Amino acid sequence: MPILCRPSIAVPEHVISMAQTLELARRLHADHPRLDLVLQLIAHTGVRERHLVQPLAQTLRHPGFEARNDVYAREARRRVPAVVRGALAAARIDAAKVDAIIFVSCTGFLMPSMTAWMINNLGFRSDTRQIPIAQLGCAAGGAAINRAADFCTAYPDANVLLVACEFCSLCYQPDDVEVGNLLANGLFGDAVAAAVVRGRDGSGVCGIDLERNSSYLVPGTEEWISYAVRSTGFHFQLDRRVPRTMSMLAPALHTLARSHGWEAADLDFYIIHAGGPRILDDLRDILGVDASAFRYSRATLTDYGNIASAVVFDALRRMFDDDVLEPGARGMIAGFGPGITAETSIGSWTRGPARLEAPHGSARIPDSQRTDPGSRRGRPEQFREKGRAHALRDPCEAGPRGTLRRDVTRRDAVGHDAV
Numbered sequence: 001m002p003i004l005c006r007p008s009i010a011v012p013e014h015v016i017s018m019a020q021t022l023e024l025a026r027r028l029h030a031d032h033p034r035l036d037l038v039l040q041l042i043a044h045t046g047v048r049e050r051h052l053v054q055p056l057a058q059t060l061r062h063p064g065f066e067a068r069n070d071v072y073a074r075e076a077r078r079r080v081p082a083v084v085r086g087a088l089a090a091a092r093i094d095a096a097k098v099d100a101i102i103f104v105s106c107t108g109f110l111m112p113s114m115t116a117w118m119i120n121n122l123g124f125r126s127d128t129r130q131i132p133i134a135q136l137g138c139a140a141g142g143a144a145i146n147r148a149a150d151f152c153t154a155y156p157d158a159n160v161l162l163v164a165c166e167f168c169s170l171c172y173q174p175d176d177v178e179v180g181n182l183l184a185n186g187l188f189g190d191a192v193a194a195a196v197v198r199g200r201d202g203s204g205v206c207g208i209d210l211e212r213n214s215s216y217l218v219p220g221t222e223e224w225i226s227y228a229v230r231s232t233g234f235h236f237q238l239d240r241r242v243p244r245t246m247s248m249l250a251p252a253l254h255t256l257a258r259s260h261g262w263e264a265a266d267l268d269f270y271i272i273h274a275g276g277p278r279i280l281d282d283l284r285d286i287l288g289v290d291a292s293a294f295r296y297s298r299a300t301l302t303d304y305g306n307i308a309s310a311v312v313f314d315a316l317r318r319m320f321d322d323d324v325l326e327p328g329a330r331g332m333i334a335g336f337g338p339g340i341t342a343e344t345s346i347g348s349w350t351r352g353p354a355r356l357e358a359p360h361g362s363a364r365i366p367d368s369q370r371t372d373p374g375s376r377r378g379r380p381e382q383f384r385e386k387g388r389a390h391a392l393r394d395p396c397e398a399g400p401r402g403t404l405r406r407d408v409t410r411r412d413a414v415g416h417d418a419v
Contacts, residue, residue: 002152003350004145004208004333006320007195007313008086010079011051011304018048020056021186034179041179042186046277046298050189050305053079053167060174065233068170072108076165076192080114081122083194084163091159091196092205095123098196099158100151102131104140104309105165106227107234114165135338137225138273140164140309141193142335142343146213148197149345156200164193166308171234180238187276188236189305193313206351208316208331212260213345216252218245221340242340243278249342250286253334256344262330269331269349270294271315274301279336296322309335325349 022039029035052059053075062068088094101115101124110117113132118124131147133140141164148160168188173181198205224239250264257264265287274280274297284294296315300307304314312335319325329349336342 001200002149002210003198003202003205004148004210004316004347005087005091005196005198005202005205006207007193007317008083008090009191009193009310009314009317010083011189011191011307012053012075012079014052014055014059015049016052016056018043018186021047021050024060025182025186028174029177029182032177032182038179038182041183044277045183045187045305046302047187047189047305048302051191052169053190054169059169059172062172062174062232065231068233069108069110072167072170073110075167076105076108076110076114077117077121079192080118080163080165080194083192084118084122084161087161087194087196091198091202093159093196093198093202096125097159098124098128098161099155100129100131100148100160101163102133102144102147102160103163103165104133104136104144106134106137106140106308107165107167107170109134114163118163136309136341136343137337138275138306138308138311139335139337139339139341139343141312142273142333142345143215144309145195145197145210145312145333145335146215146343146345149210149213152197152199158199159202160197162195162197162313164191164308164310164313166191166310168306168308171236173232173235175232176235178237180240181236184236184238187306189307191304191307191310191314193310193317195313195316207349208333208347209350210345210347212256212347213343214252214256214259216249216342216344218248218340221245221248222338224340225338243276244282245336245340246279246282246286248340249336250283252342253287253332253344257332257346260346262346264332265289267331267346268329269319269325270297271312271319271331271333272297273311273335273337274298274315275306275311275336277301309337311335327351 025039103113103115115130115132119128136143144162148162151160152158167190169190224242226237228235228237253264270293272294280294280298296318299318300311300314312333327350332346334344
């Protein structure tokens with residue numbers, strides 16, 4: 001059964017607080033006829049601070065779509081390698097043992113995809129399958145997990161690397177004063193994330209056994225979350241009905257759980273896309289679960305804002321590090337985004353042995369279906385915290401009594417790995 005291992009997350013070093021965000025809105029849009037509403041909406045997001053890929057002064061300037069996309073390419077190549085190494089270390093494999101890379105992003109465009117750059121520069125084999133996903137928005141984190149599980153079901157010995165790269169601040173449009181766009185200016189943040197889904201060769205690895213998944217699109221809502229692609233780039237468009245979509249998506253969550261003999265309202269953990277507080281509040285009420293059920297998703301929203309497809313990975317990272325689940329604990333991972341789309345999976349928590357050696361050889365797609373097996377090896381698995389490189393230890397390594405040890409890597413108060 002495919003196993004989702006601990007994600008690695010990194011946020012940029014430039015920070016904007018809620019107070020700064022509200023002050024900027026007042027100063028830049030003093031004459032906006034609905035400024036009071038905009039300020040109220042931003043304040044009610046519950047976001048404490050967000051991280052930006054560029055200093056604030058540069059973020060507020062718009063040098064043109066081409067220049068912004070150049071920043072996206074440069075910063076993706078600069079920041080993705082650290083989280084990739086962290087994810088590989090958590091999964092106890094190196095780059096040569098990865099059979100497919102799923103790269104998700106909705107905030108920049110590259111062709112060839114970042115997957116090609118990663119294969120050429122980070123030690124992956126030349127026959128690694130490339131699966132870039134560019135147009136699912138915030139739902140793409142859940143979709144990446146689901147497609148990786150599907151791939152490992154089709155190729156049981158495979159390992160799949162998932163990467164989410166979201167620089168939402170590069171979509172800031174200073175001249176777009178629609179209320180939905182101004183709200184987005186106070187809600188979205190930047191982050192990169194990576195995780196590995198291991199096939200049956202990862203049996204015994206600590207993580208989530210991915211047992212079943214589903215995709216669901218709410219009919220007639222195609223234009224509720226969208227981009228208007230203009231000469232200045234991507235303009236985020238948000239319909240006022242979006243915060244109320246949980247009543248439309250919740251039946252799909254119930255259907256998935258019941259198809260597996262479970263009840264969506266009676267699970268041990270929930271990793272839910274934190275698009276905003278209303279989404280979390282409504283789904284909590286619809287399912288009838290305790291407010292603490294969505295604590296990991298809410299913490300991501302508070303500390304980082306809506307980091308698009310990376311939300312589910314950061315919430316998962318927080319759950320791994322919290323270290324409270326017992327083996328067999330049942331849960332749900334759900335990403336929501338344009339469409340309106342839900343990408344949902346259910347699975348059970350599993351723990352590995354105290355010392356899990358990296359598997360001998362590589363879990364690969366059958367030779368009959370590959371091209372040119374590569375021989376390069378991955379670089380030492382490290383990640384960067386506040387400009388320093390640190391070895392990443394397995395957060396699921398068992399302690400002396402067989403209990404999980406908390407991640408020994410020290411972080412700051414909000415637990416982010418700055419790059």
